[in-house]
Amino acid sequence: MFNLEWYRIFWQTARHRNLTKAAGELHITQPSVSYAIKQMEEALGLRLFHRLSKGVELTEEGRALFEYVDQSFSMLDSAQKHLESLKQLNEGEIRIGASDYLIKHLLLPQLNTFHSTYPGIRIRLSHGKTPDITKRLKDGEIDCAFVHMPLHDPLLNIQTLVVLEDCFVVGEAYQELASRSLTMREVSELPLILFSQGSSTRVFVEQWFAAKGLSVTPDIELGSIELLAEFARLGYGAAFVSRSFVQEDLHSGKLYELKLDDPLLPRSIGFAVRRDRKLSVAAEQFVQMIGARLSEGL
Amino acid sequence: MFNLEWYRIFWQTARHRNLTKAAGELHITQPSVSYAIKQMEEALGLRLFHRLSKGVELTEEGRALFEYVDQSFSMLDSAQKHLESLKQLNEGEIRIGASDYLIKHLLLPQLNTFHSTYPGIRIRLSHGKTPDITKRLKDGEIDCAFVHMPLHDPLLNIQTLVVLEDCFVVGEAYQELASRSLTMREVSELPLILFSQGSSTRVFVEQWFAAKGLSVTPDIELGSIELLAEFARLGYGAAFVSRSFVQEDLHSGKLYELKLDDPLLPRSIGFAVRRDRKLSVAAEQFVQMIGARLSEGL
DNA sequence: ATGTGGTATAGATCACCTCTATATCATTAT
DNA sequence: ATAATGATATAGAGGTGATCTATACCACAT
Incomplete structure (x- = not known):
């Protein structure tokens, strides 16, 4: 069958019009090129080059082939470039x-x-x-x-x-609650500020209560964690938030974390x-x- | 370096999403395909296929490559077709x-x-x-x-x-000349009907005369052999034409060939x-x- | 468990590409 | 003429890597 490597040899030879030069370019020897082209011509049943005294020259059929092979190669060249680009994370x-x-x-x-x-x-x-x-x-x-x-x-x-560690936080208004440990029932009876229904966070906290047979209805239900914290700071109740998010407020005393009898499992x-x-x-x-x-x- | 044959293996594998099928198509064994693709992936530093439990599937990078390779191959396929067509003399x-x-x-x-x-x-x-x-x-x-x-x-x-054999022919009007052999001088003095100046035929006949030191000026100078014969038939003089062209007229007696002392060399x-x-x-x-x-x- | 349908790996083999060396031929220089 | 140069072609040896066989392995279905 037809060996695709032959095309590469054909291509270089056609470009250089000289077997020896092509061989140099391909890092093989001149006889190898001669051999490959002979193979190719036999496989096709066509002469591809005129052998002149000072090199070779494409025949009419060879020229026709070269048109295609050249295009084909520039396509493969683009492929290499594209892949390189993907690898270099340029695209x-x-x-x-x-x-x-x-x-x-x-x-x-x-x-x-x-x-x-x-x-x-x-x-x-x-x-x-x-x-x-x-x-x-x-x-x-x-x-x-x-x-x-x-x-x-x-x-x-x-x-x-x-790992997200959650906690209940309150503002200054509820500061005294933070001094002791609360039961879950106590927490459930506070005005609660929770993430909107259906969110993973909400489901998580509801399941935590449900494990003790408690069901809760938040006073305030919000869609963003910033707002949860803000309402807590303003004293509307206890917000359920991830601790890392309110770290600064806890340090600066704008929010207080409630201590719990039953610790929340880290999520x-x-x-x-x-x-x-x-x-x-x-x-x-x-x-x-x-x-x-x-x-x-x- | 990169072996172009790998592309063929890659291409078939991508099309069949199955090494074994590709191997069958390529008339090689499944391990060969596996090996080739591994080589290719190593050369590129990219994974080209996901190996699934029920075949393989192109990765994102593999898909990118396939786009190009597929085009490139259809180009080479066209080349084959074109060459075949040239060989079959369809073009x-x-x-x-x-x-x-x-x-x-x-x-x-x-x-x-x-x-x-x-x-x-x-x-x-x-x-x-x-x-x-x-x-x-x-x-x-x-x-x-x-x-x-x-x-x-x-x-x-x-x-x-x-081989063209030339002769001088005349019409009925000069019929009696054809009964005996003529010298070149006699011929040169006849009214001559010759091909136009510069043509090979004209040069030839002029050289024939010149060899005897004769120079001739035709009475009638024409650009087509039909006209030469026609004027001869009508009796305007002796026309210099190739014998094969006036064969029929010679047989039917519309034209008569002059016999020459010095025979004309065949051209x-x-x-x-x-x-x-x-x-x-x-x-x-x-x-x-x-x-x-x-x-x-x- | 067992069978089925796929890919990967190991090691042996062999085809064929590539090499070296040389022939041959045309052109150019001496 | 003769030699030198610059090409390609041919012959024969050699080596390399693609291919093969055999088998492992894996996921899934029965």
Whole structure:
């Protein structure tokens, strides 16, 4: 059959009109070139070059072939360049799934860094609840996802990325509550400021209460963690937030953390990919960066 | 370095999403495919396929590569088709040089046959005098030429194709001249009907006279052999024509050939190509045909 | 458990590409 | 003429890497 390597030899020979020069370019010897072209001509049943005393020259048929081969090669050359570019992270695409909350507070800060380092990489975010996100991940619509733990799925490779520690915080108005330890019932009877219904955070806190047979109805229900903290500071009640987010306020005394008889279990955020798929170069790089930055502390 | 054969293996694998199938298509074994793709991935420093439990699937980078490779291959495929077509004489080009006279009386009848057999082959004719034609042949502007012999040129390969025998003919009016043998001087004093100045035929006949120190001025000078014969038939004088052309008139008694003391040397028509160039498939076929037909007698 | 359908790995083999050496040929210089 | 130069072609030896066989391994379905 026809050996594709022959095309490369043919191409160089046609360009240099000289077997010896072509051989030099290809880092092989002149007889090898001569041999390859002979093979080719025999395989095609056509003469491709005129053998002149001072080199070779394409025949009519050879010229016809060269037109195509040249184009074909420039195509393959572009391919090499494109792949190199993908490898150098000058282009590419990452499709990430996460909840609105995680997109805003975990992903966005990291993404900025990533995007300014690799401006050519296109980021596609899709938001949704964890079950929805995992489905899209399994369907191949997204490359990786940030999910709330615990989550088990045989098709997915999930690793814990960062641990969220939650707490109830109050403003100065409720300062005295923070001096002693509260039971869950006591907490449930406070005016509560919670994340909106259906969010992972809300589900988590409701389950915590439910474990003691308590059901709660928040006085205030909000969609953003900043607002939760703000209402707490203003003394509207106890807000359920992740501790790291209100760290500064706790230090400066604008907010107070409630001590609890039954400690809240830490919640984990995991990073999930399909077990049977390798990440693209771009996604791989992204994961590396996320991992490095998060291990230094969120 | 990168082996172009790998592309073929990559391509088949990508199309079938299955190493085993690709191997079958390529008439090699599955491990060979596995090995080749591994080589390729290592050379590129990129993973090209996801290995799934039920086959393989292109990665993002693999898809990018496939786009190019697929195009590149369809290009090479077109090349094969084109060459095949050239070989089958479904297309191609022949550039032929000849004098006006030879184009009309030697080439045209043959060309019709050739052209109806191979309608896809483009014929390019260029006309000119033999020295001009041979120059164009040596410059590579034409592929082959019909020339008047004798002609010697170290760069050209010339073979005699057909022998033209010339003669002087007269109409009934001069019938009695044909009964005896004439000297050249007698002929030179007849009213002569000759081909136009500069043509090979004219040069030939002038040289024949010049060899005896005679110079001639024709009474009638014409550009086509039909007209020469016609004027002779009408009794305007003696026309110098090739015998084969007036064969019929000689038999039917419309024309009479003059007998000469000094016989005219037969003139040869030769076929010339460049010694260092091989003819294209189309031209080769043309030469074959011309040779075969002419050897059966013009 | 077992079978099925896929890929990966190990080690042996062999085809064929590449090499060296030399022939041959045309052109150019001496 | 003769030699030198710069090409390609050919012959025969050799080595390398693609290919093969055999087998392991893995996921999934039965």
